[in-house]
Amino acid sequence: MNSRKAAMGKNRLEAFSDGVLAIIITIMVLELKVPHHANLEALQPLLPSFLSYVLSFIYVGIYWNNHHHMLHAAKHVSGPVLWANLNLLFWLSLFPFATGWMGENHFAALPSAIYGFVLLMAAISYYLLQQSVIAADGPGSLLKQALGSDWKGKASPFLYLTAMVLAFWVPGVAQAIYVAVALIWLVPDRRIERAISHTET
Amino acid sequence: MNSRKAAMGKNRLEAFSDGVLAIIITIMVLELKVPHHANLEALQPLLPSFLSYVLSFIYVGIYWNNHHHMLHAAKHVSGPVLWANLNLLFWLSLFPFATGWMGENHFAALPSAIYGFVLLMAAISYYLLQQSVIAADGPGSLLKQALGSDWKGKASPFLYLTAMVLAFWVPGVAQAIYVAVALIWLVPDRRIERAISHTET
């Protein structure tokens, strides 16, 4: 009876998060304003906006992917988990703004640093959500085992911080770090997949 | 057979409500217009819009959270429940407008009062939805037991009314009341969680 109750809460948490993430990922494309002319010159100024859209799309995709694996490994959904999840969604909801500002200003210093700040807060929020899921599951949490050292989760905030500072001196390096962290994460959380299949077989 | 039927209707009601709430919460961020310049001076005028976005995000989060707990305790979904739910969604759908207007006008009197009016109507609609769920479940409604005195639900409308009136004299106090009511609600409806777990064990 208890497991059905937890599963029910999980379903709605997933559905709501999927909804918000789906909207965030699609709303970002609205920052690609349709140009009024039909030639290449009209398209060219959109390139930075397009590139930052691609980067943010990949980031939201990574969050969706990892969120999916995390909740798959979760057993219980407690009150703190609901709020930690809303907190994560709040920071992710700032992606369209941060992406649009950075793109429209051609990767200028301040917008690039603010973009890094939003990435940093999202990473911290994701970490807090992870901890609240582990706490809700109690000792023997499948997620905790699955995470192992979680070096990616621990390294990312420091890389974002570094990029934020560097954005004011060498903006190009900040962008390179954002891309590099995305690439590190593109490899999905195999650890969780593995831990789950170990348990189930 | 009857329970499966009820569960089915509940699922779709939850899915639709989750969709609308997810869109409302994400659409509000569109009122944070991307500035055309890349300096702090361009960001500063957005501060009131950002603060009202944070407040409204928390309010919608609270509604999602309580809605989730309410429907979890509901057994039947009747015609009046569907319409009471749509009525609640209608008033919540005005949040982006009220939030944007209040933010853009730096918490001026009238927009602050209108914001309070939308909060008031949402609170009344939530109360009506609650009553229709209790009525649909009949005597022995789990939700009714779980709610107890429901002092939060009864106090909130009066606090919003007070804030609406005060908005015309001391706008700052109105904002303080909106924040205070949000904080009161941030504590999730433990009562319902407790009542359910009592029943299930």
Next chain:
Amino acid sequence: MNSRKAAMGKNRLEAFSDGVLAIIITIMVLELKVPHHANLEALQPLLPSFLSYVLSFIYVGIYWNNHHHMLHAAKHVSGPVLWANLNLLFWLSLFPFATGWMGENHFAALPSAIYGFVLLMAAISYYLLQQSVIAADGPGSLLKQALGSDWKGKASPFLYLTAMVLAFWVPGVAQAIYVAVALIWLVPDRRIERAISHTET
């Protein structure tokens, strides 16, 4: 096995339709443009937009409600059902445009007639969807029994047509008809609810 298959298709059809309807209902509110001033004079010109938003919100709510009851009574989801459903969603997706145009032009003749045209096409599409569900279910369709004479479904298109023509002479009467038809439909499809409960007991 067959029933599980049908149920699966139905779930996704419902989920996609719920998503589209949730977005349509929420996107319409974006036509309520946030005014730049904070006084009543700035709010007043929005009244027609607000009223047409309320009307359209109720219409989309009615469609969601009836769609919910219709699919609840459906057993099979065939290819034609999928396309009839997409056709309905297409016409409903024009609601934000028609609503915005009618509201912004204070219920002028042409926008009011076009609004009626979109209502008419949505009503016809709903009828076609109904027929395709009945056809997919074959003889003994629960939906067919439940619908009975379906006088509302048959009368609405003629009322919309009348309103469209009258819009060019006495716009007020057209609006009155739109409101009246909405009120007729506000009573949910008790017939289907009743037919289902008859079958299940």
Next chain:
Amino acid sequence: MNSRKAAMGKNRLEAFSDGVLAIIITIMVLELKVPHHANLEALQPLLPSFLSYVLSFIYVGIYWNNHHHMLHAAKHVSGPVLWANLNLLFWLSLFPFATGWMGENHFAALPSAIYGFVLLMAAISYYLLQQSVIAADGPGSLLKQALGSDWKGKASPFLYLTAMVLAFWVPGVAQAIYVAVALIWLVPDRRIERAISHTET
């Protein structure tokens, strides 16, 4: 246990994809800007935008339909499937931009070619997703059997490429090809439906 795990992943993949597709299909209508005047002259310039909206609505509808049939036949959801799906959603998310640009510029050469490019990339992405689903299911994949020669999937990219080139010489022919390919696909993937019903009976 394994089948339940796969089903769970599938559900969330479907829910997220449905969300994104529902938003894409609805956001495109925002490119139909509400005119400020209430006469036919104000409506006429919207005709190309309306026609390209109809075309894109049908394309997204086809993708939703085929995606629905594809995942219905899929048994396993692997990491590569998740990413192949996100890649497809990325290209589909560019539909509103490409549609809006082509419509606003009355089917001019470059926007028409770019529209074809987005269609081409979406078709290739769909093919890659199909391959990753087949790979995840291993030998005896139901989807592989169901697809057969997949001549539509193989012919479409070449038709889009042809249209892209022709767009610079005879734009009208490019449009005709886009419409023709849509018509070819409008017939739903009966092959998969048939293969599934063969297996289940």
